[in-house]
Amino acid sequence: MMPTPSHLTKCVTRKDTVIDESPLEADVDCPCGSNMFELFYPGQTTEYNGSKIPVVAEIDSVFFFLIRARCTQCSREHLLLDKDFHGWEGFVCHDKEQAIIPRPELTKWHCLTCGKTPHQACIQIQTAGKQDFIEESEGMFNQDQWPDAFAWFSMRIKCTSCGLVTSEWVSYETM
Template sequence: MEKSILPIPTHLKNILIPKGDKNDEFFVAGDIACTCGNKEFYLSYLGAYENEIITLCEYEGVFYLAIECKCKECGQVHLIFDDNLHGWNGFVCGDESGFEGYEEFPMEKFKKLWKCPKCNDEHHEVSVAISSEGKEDFLENCEDTEFSEEDWVNAFSWITISTSCKNCGFIDKTWIDYETM
């Protein structure tokens, strides 16, 4: 029996370290670790913060939600999720959103550093869980397109990002809990 390949998107391949025994072709969960080995980050988000939830923001008719983390040790920045680039809608249907990149985007207006809601500290550990409809579903739905068979890992259906404050230990298991289809 062929071992199933985990649905780790290409952009997370070098930083998502799977953990647990529930990982398979349809689900993967793990911790984010910088390529330098460090697991402590400054988190920032591009979006709106409403009712204690990070949501999409809108600019000139296009919606945005992006999460990145900056390694506390080496300073390397890792993009965890961008709604306009990742998941089913961003990767497969991206041309339909009107997204044309960030060249003209007012980053200073929408990008915010995340601070712990309990102690206001900026240092966090990050975990990610990704759900996928699987390789076969991707191949059926993307037949006769420019996508290759290996692209299925980038067309995931759901992402959950959890944070753990390094100062006070506050855990938010669903800091970002977002359907990408």
């Protein structure tokens, strides 16, 4: 699996420790030991596979997409994705104008079946590869930063009350 992007190293547990360029799979885990989180998104959703999932939100003509997890034990918040800072678009093509705009207020996700908020979450991240990063970024970055330039971010979530699994709760291409 690819190395863990730097913004996630303190809040995920990798499924294995082998390092290559295959997709990263990791559980979201708080440093306090809990793996139950309330999840936050920018408030807009779309129908997908008979379910409902968060999508990029247009707020006052600005597009936002961020996902935050708040630990139900210690209340610590973990920013899992912000398209303006993470992945290819956010990290490599970083738009300074967009990034200084205040982040929108987020909405708490409620289970579509039981309405409860605590969830477990698993992340999958794909990379375009180290070579691609080195060629495309033309020396603007340290070569070791290639995991931060990931191409695709997905999340699977599970309601800890009723067990409802949403396998592609987030599926976001960053390129």
